[in-house]
Amino acid sequence: MKESLSAIDGSARLLNLEKQKRIFLINAFTAIGAVASFVFGSSSLFGGMLVLGTVLICAGFVGCANLVFLAVRKNVAAAANVMGGLIITLSTALMIGGGYQNTGPYWVFPLVSVAMFVNNFRIGLLYAGLFLGFCLYLLFYPDNPLLLTDYSNAASIRFVAALSSILLLCLSVQYSQEQSQKQIRMIHQQLTQAATTDALTSLHNRRYIYDHHIDKDRFLGSIGGGGALLLVDVDHFKRINDDMGHDAGDIVLQVVARHLREAIRDEDIIARWGGEEFLVILPNVTLSKAYQRAEALRQRIEMADITIDGQPCRVTISVGVADIGADDNASNVIKLADERLYRAKKQGRNCVVY
Numbered sequence: 001m002k003e004s005l006s007a008i009d010g011s012a013r014l015l016n017l018e019k020q021k022r023i024f025l026i027n028a029f030t031a032i033g034a035v036a037s038f039v040f041g042s043s044s045l046f047g048g049m050l051v052l053g054t055v056l057i058c059a060g061f062v063g064c065a066n067l068v069f070l071a072v073r074k075n076v077a078a079a080a081n082v083m084g085g086l087i088i089t090l091s092t093a094l095m096i097g098g099g100y101q102n103t104g105p106y107w108v109f110p111l112v113s114v115a116m117f118v119n120n121f122r123i124g125l126l127y128a129g130l131f132l133g134f135c136l137y138l139l140f141y142p143d144n145p146l147l148l149t150d151y152s153n154a155a156s157i158r159f160v161a162a163l164s165s166i167l168l169l170c171l172s173v174q175y176s177q178e179q180s181q182k183q184i185r186m187i188h189q190q191l192t193q194a195a196t197t198d199a200l201t202s203l204h205n206r207r208y209i210y211d212h213h214i215d216k217d218r219f220l221g222s223i224g225g226g227g228a229l230l231l232v233d234v235d236h237f238k239r240i241n242d243d244m245g246h247d248a249g250d251i252v253l254q255v256v257a258r259h260l261r262e263a264i265r266d267e268d269i270i271a272r273w274g275g276e277e278f279l280v281i282l283p284n285v286t287l288s289k290a291y292q293r294a295e296a297l298r299q300r301i302e303m304a305d306i307t308i309d310g311q312p313c314r315v316t317i318s319v320g321v322a323d324i325g326a327d328d329n330a331s332n333v334i335k336l337a338d339e340r341l342y343r344a345k346k347q348g349r350n351c352v353v354y
């Protein structure tokens with residue numbers, strides 16, 4: 001149990017680490033991008049390049065706003081989209097204007113790489129396709145009216161080839177990263193499932209109840225409004241083990257679990273509480289209704305045809321029933337049901353006490 005718990009913690013931490021890494025990348029690159037935009041924007045304005053300077057300064061402000069947005073709203077996907085969009089806009093401006101002495105395209109490589117890394121593979125692929133398509137159109141459409149500078153044919157061809165290589169590299173890294181994350185998520189899901197399921201009966205276990213239905217000693221969700229809790233215990237189970245063997249005892253537990261599961265409603269909750277004991281939670285029922293339901297369960301098990309290795313095996317259960325009030329402490333309710341179960345055993349077993 002300890003091993004599986006630490007494995008769950010490990011996979012959960014890995015997933016969290018990935019998210020933190022992404023937030024760090026967005027913060028770091030947006031901050032660097034904003035500072036660079038202000039610096040290059042100012043120098044462009046002073047150099048008389050009004051359009052490029054204005055675009056860069058605006059980009060700097062959008063970058064700052066994105067940093068604040070991420071810090072306040074913690075919406076990583078939206079911040080990554082804004083950043084990606086900003087970078088693509090900047091790169092487009094650099095390609096159209098050429099930047100300082102036509103060196104703008106050099107900045108496109110790191111910019112586009114960052115836009116890809118902070119977004120997921122699908123969005124990265126979209127950015128890559130759109131931007132590459134735009135560059136092809138800009139550089140190779142004869143006398144392109146959009147282009148405000150001149151690029152030689154050789155420079156254009158090499159630029160597109162280099163950009164394609166970088167984009168391909170980014171997409172491959174991103175794809176393999178997403179595949180590993182998918183694997184971690186799947187392993188995390190499987191571990192959580194295994195840690196909250198009883199291997200013998202396939203019912204939920206005690207941990208599941210505490211993970212999903214009880215928090216700070218209060219019942220959650222559908223049980224929060226009240227209901228009843230049953231503690232069900234197989235009578236003289238040790239005798240079954242002693243007389244017919246441990247494997248036979250296991251089969252009895254599986255059969256009892258199956259009957260209990262079949263008899264409850266969809267909204268009821270059932271778990272193997274430990275050993276030969278089961279916990280059933282019935283939301284929205286009165287105590288007397290819960291008693292009737294428990295009595296029906298008891299009769300069902302008593303009447304069940306259980307045969308082990310061809311030998312009929314009579315199995316009975318005792319049940320303790322406790323009311324769940326809207327503000328009741330979970331541990332008090334469970335304790336009360338346990339005391340009533342104990343009384344049922346004292347009264348001769350095969351009965352329900354409420």
Ligand SMILES: Nc1nc2c(ncn2[C@@H]2O[C@H](COP(=O)(O)OP(=O)(O)OP(=O)(O)O)[C@@H](O)[C@H]2O)c(=O)[nH]1
Nearest residue numbers: 233234235236237238239241246249250275276345
């Ligand atoms: N076969 C099998 N036995 C189990 C399992 N878990 C617990 N047990 C056995 O269940 C038995 C429970 O015995 P007791 O607690 O004395 O209870 P009991 O014999 O049912 O007697 P009462 O509850 O008083 O009717 C013990 O012998 C445990 O070893 C299990 O997973 N499989």
